Amino acid sequence: MTELKNPMEIYKVLPGTNCGHCGVPSCMAFAALLIQGTKSLNRCPYLEKNIAEHLSSRIVKRRSMDDDHEEVINRLRQEVRHLDLSHVAPRIGARLIDTHLAVTCLGKDFFIDQTGEMTSSCHVNHWLYVPLLHYILECRGVEPKNDWIPFSELPGAAEWSQYFSHRCEEALRQLADAHRELLFEILFLFGAQAMTTAGKADHSLVIMPLPKVPFLINYWQPDEAFPSELNILLDRSAAHNINAHSITLLARGLVEMFRQLIISHSREGKLF
Ligand code: SF4
Structure with a gap:
């Protein structure tokens, strides 16, 4: 029995009329949802029951x-x-x-x-x-020493650097640009401490996602000449206390949490 492992293979066995009766606008979109396991073939009224059952058993669902x-x-x-x-x-x-x-x-x-x-x-x-x-x-219990380095300098960070920069730092910068006061209010509610750094950012805050893994968030507000900037620095000791992938997950999770809090607190319920 041939397995159907991607949306294109599934699409080929669908009627292809794009009628939308399955609840999505096209057969291709339906195929994509089948492989994710969020729709089942019996939603297409143009497939006979026994054929739909046979095809269903051939679909290899993607792991989420x-x-x-x-x-x-x-x-x-x-x-x-x-x-x-x-x-x-x-x-x-x-x-x-x-x-x-x-x-x-x-x-x-x-x-x-x-x-x-x-x-x-x-x-x-x-x-x-x-x-x-x-x-x-x-965690080996190495104490942070206020020796801040970019995420990319941590061992094992190369694989995650781009993701960290795009999905954590850049995503947080956008939130700061759109909801500066609310974001910093939330950060202080979660125990952030303001600090002065050599980089002279407009805002420098230390947060403690884990007891021995501080994050230093530096934010430069936009002005007429320059766009805003934001970076998240790690203490050099982080290399001994947690792996780079976990730091990425942690930072991403924080940004998601701040995003949700901003949505629920902003008057219009909108982010941007
Ligand atoms: S109901 Fe069937 S034929 Fe119509 S769009 Fe959905 S999958 Fe395609």
């Missing part, structure tokens, strides 16, 4: 990012089971409360038990869950 993260989380949780949390707590700057590690992220407590399960009064998502488990497993 959530599937991948769930697999990673399960693997990391297995590793956490072998840790002695009472030894881990002082090393990573956390507290042990009963049998749980209490790790402060942006001023909020997240609790991890011996099975690696995470709970918090805040929303828990994979942007934080994956880096936090890596942090618990890998």
Whole structure:
């Protein structure tokens, strides 16, 4: 039985009339949703039931990012089971409360038990869950020294540099340009501390996404001659406390969280 592994292969077995009766405007769009698993073939009324069932069994659905993260989380949780949390707590700057590690992220407590399960009064998502488990497993407890470097200078960052620059720094710059006051208000609510830096940015703030992994956010406002700029620097010690991919996830998750908060607080419910 030949497998159907991409939208084009699926498209070839659809009627191709683009009638829209399946709820999307074209057969190609329908094929793309079939491969993601968000629509099923029986939504096309022009395929006979037995043919639709046969074709369905040939479609190889794409794994989503959530599937991948769930697999990673399960693997990391297995590793956490072998840790002695009472030894881990002082090393990573956390507290042990009963049998749980209490790790402060942006001023909020997240609790991890011996099975690696995470709970918090805040929303828990994979942007934080994956880096936090890596942090618990890998952090060597090296203290930050106010020695700030770009993300690209960290070991293992090459693969993620472009993503970090585009999806984290650039995305945050756009939020700062559009909602400067609200964004900085949110940052201070999450424990940001203003600081003076050699780069003389208009705003320099340190936030603590993890106890030994500070981020320094520098923002230069736009003026008549120059567009705005924003960078996120890491302490050189981050190389010993967390891996580059986890930093990327963490930064991306923060930007997403700020974006959602801005949407929910802005009067029109619009970002830009
Ligand atoms: S209902 Fe069938 S034929 Fe019509 S657009 Fe959808 S997939 Fe194509």
